[in-house]
Amino acid sequence: DSSPRHFSRDQTLQTEPFLTYFPFCSDFGPLNLSCILRFCSSLSELIREKHNVLVQSPPEIEPRTNTIFLIGCFLILEREMDPSQADLPFCRAHPTFLRSYPDASYHNVGFEISVFDAWRAVEKANVSSRWVALALREVDGRGRDG
Numbered sequence: 001d002s003s004p005r006h007f008s009r010d011q012t013l014q015t016e017p018f019l020t021y022f023p024f025c026s027d028f029g030p031l032n033l034s035c036i037l038r039f040c041s042s043l044s045e046l047i048r049e050k051h052n053v054l055v056q057s058p059p060e061i062e063p064r065t066n067t068i069f070l071i072g073c074f075l076i077l078e079r080e081m082d083p084s085q086a087d088l089p090f091c092r093a094h095p096t097f098l099r100s101y102p103d104a105s106y107h108n109v110g111f112e113i114s115v116f117d118a119w120r121a122v123e124k125a126n127v128s129s130r131w132v133a134l135a136l137r138e139v140d141g142r143g144r145d146g
Contacts, residue, residue, distance in 0.1 A: 011050040013043060015057045015067040027104040028062040030069055030118040037135055039070040040077055065098045065115060072119045077126060083119035090115075 018039040021029055046053045057067035068090055075086040090098070100112035 010052045011046050012054045012056050019063050019066050024104040027102050029066045029101050031066055036073045040074045043074050061099045069115050073122050076123050
């Protein structure tokens with residue numbers, strides 16, 4: 001049997017509902033703040049309710065890349081890790097496991113950003129103004145009372 005074992009305190013979080021992206025051209029991400037906040041809120045809630053949460057992604061490279069982006073955002077925003085720490089679970093992955101985000105234009109300009117670059121942007125936005133963490137607390141219902 002090759003299916004993952006699920007114990008009584010395990011919960012699976014399917015990422016497909018969080019991977020909504022409206023491409024400009026042939027781009028596929030990074031995902032917007034709404035996707036990040038909904039994922040972080042859902043994962044936080046499951047972690048509070050259950051001991052183990054298994055995050056499951058569709059197998060294709062673009063959804064897998066966006067899933068890893070979301071997990072890293074969770075680690076940065078909820079666990080207060082820096083991008084280097086968030087990258088540790090994924091740093092030994094084969095280079096073809098993830099795809100860089102292409103420029104969102106009709107012209108091939110050869111500009112791409114990595115998931116790590118996108119995590120650095122999320123961290124910078126959060127550190128410079130704390131607006132991401134504040135928005136996340138509002139989504140989770142933690143904004144009013146602390």
